Amino acid sequence: MKIVTVVGARPQFVKCAALSKELRKHNEEIIVHTGQHYDYEMSKIFFDELEIPPPDYNLEVGSGSHATQTGKILMGVEGVLTEEEPNMVIVFGDTNSTLAGALAAAKMGIKVAHVEAGLRSYDRTMPEEINRVLADHLSNLLFAPTKNAVANLKKEGITGGVHYTGDVMVDTFEFIRPDAMGRSKILDRLNLKSRGYLVLTVHRPSNTDDPSHLSVILAALGKIKYPIIFPIHPRTQKALNENGLLAKIPPNLRLIEPLGYINLQRLMSEARCVITDSGGIQKEAFLLSVRCVTLRENTEWTETLIDNRNILVGVDERKILAAIEAPDSARQSKAEPFGKPGAAVGSLALSMRNARITISF
Ligand code: UD1
Numbered sequence: 001m002k003i004v005t006v007v008g009a010r011p012q013f014v015k016c017a018a019l020s021k022e023l024r025k026h027n028e029e030i031i032v033h034t035g036q037h038y039d040y041e042m043s044k045i046f047f048d049e050l051e052i053p054p055p056d057y058n059l060e061v062g063s064g065s066h067a068t069q070t071g072k073i074l075m076g077v078e079g080v081l082t083e084e085e086p087n088m089v090i091v092f093g094d095t096n097s098t099l100a101g102a103l104a105a106a107k108m109g110i111k112v113a114h115v116e117a118g119l120r121s122y123d124r125t126m127p128e129e130i131n132r133v134l135a136d137h138l139s140n141l142l143f144a145p146t147k148n149a150v151a152n153l154k155k156e157g158i159t160g161g162v163h164y165t166g167d168v169m170v171d172t173f174e175f176i177r178p179d180a181m182g183r184s185k186i187l188d189r190l191n192l193k194s195r196g197y198l199v200l201t202v203h204r205p206s207n208t209d210d211p212s213h214l215s216v217i218l219a220a221l222g223k224i225k226y227p228i229i230f231p232i233h234p235r236t237q238k239a240l241n242e243n244g245l246l247a248k249i250p251p252n253l254r255l256i257e258p259l260g261y262i263n264l265q266r267l268m269s270e271a272r273c274v275i276t277d278s279g280g281i282q283k284e285a286f287l288l289s290v291r292c293v294t295l296r297e298n299t300e301w302t303e304t305l306i307d308n309r310n311i312l313v314g315v316d317e318r319k320i321l322a323a324i325e326a327p328d329s330a331r332q333s334k335a336e337p338f339g340k341p342g343a344a345v346g347s348l349a350l351s352m353r354n355a356r357i358t359i360s361f
Contacts, residue, residue: 008034008097118149166339222250
């Protein structure tokens with residue numbers, strides 16, 4: 001089978017890494033990088049560290065408004081699909097690259113497989129929620145990472161082509177764990193002691209594009225007595241610069257460049273707690289058994305809330321501080337809602353082979 005895989009942003013490289021290795025055993029895979037993320041630390045480092053084959057096409061769409069970015073990807077992917085005539089297109093997660101890849105294929109009558117189908121935050125102010133819902137409704141094969149995701153699809157009347165596979169991020173994480181834990185020198189480089197610091201990531205428009213939100217977050221974190229390492233997303237850096245917030249960065253907050261996968265996993269693994277608004281990082285903290293404090297009112301990864309391993313605090317100083325200082329239950333909790341290591345990619349590839357017969361690709 002000839003498969004076109006569409007990726008464009010950091011979390012998609014992470015998911016593609018595990019699946020690509022498995023798919024290539026039985027299929028021809030063409031990787032299309034949309035160019036949504038393009039800086040070295042946001043893109044190429046993931047291909048290098050995760051041993052993802054270099055993209056066959058790079059659409060180089062870059063940054064832009066939602067319509068501009070989505071529209072450019074749509075046109076670029078259509079060109080590739082016309083050239084390659086694949087049996088199937090695979091898209092991951094919920095970014096603009098996901099939606100545009102799925103839409104281009106569906107309109108050309110090419111089967112679409114959505115990895116990480118069925119996630120819902122039920123918050124349509126998030127661009128990702130719109131992307132997820134539409135990608136799911138365009139897809140022929142829907143690979144749901146959790147049982148909740150299967151139930152969410154059912155609520156929207158989607159039952160055909162749905163496969164509960166477990167989460168491919170678990171597989172990527174297992175693949176890289178020895179390197180992350182053995183080879184990464186990030187703790188030495190930043191002069192950090194195990195459990196002597198926290199990690200912060202913020203990149204959601206709901207937080208970065210409202211200066212009052214960033215101000216509350218900075219003020220709250222300034223009251224923590226530990227250093228907080230803050231690998232900063234370019235969008236957030238821009239927001240701090242443009243809104244005159246650099247002067248409000250408290251002394252315990254250490255801004256560093258965005259980190260690749262290996263160093264970030266290592267940094268999180270020894271942290272007292274991770275503070276984030278990213279979906280993927282909530283889950284990675286869970287897999288590392290590190291407590292997470294989420295700067296959002298809701299989460300599509302509701303399983304991470306088990307045993308208070310992840311606490312939703314929105315942008316409320318009192319709640320942020322209480323959650324950071326709450327007792328840590330994550331290291332004892334044994335729940336495995338995202339599946340066993342090695343299970344997801346195998347199950348996904350098998351479902352794809354079986355579907356080939358029933359959906360006749
Ligand atoms: C995108 C996804 C989000 C995902 C995140 C992972 C959408 C709508 N959002 O958000 O779901 O969680 O990726 O990181 O698809 N920029 C650079 N260099 C880069 C990439 C971005 O400087 O390599 C800057 C640009 O100023 C750009 C901004 O970051 O305008 C935002 O990038 P964009 O890809 O639009 O969205 P993300 O916030 O990264």
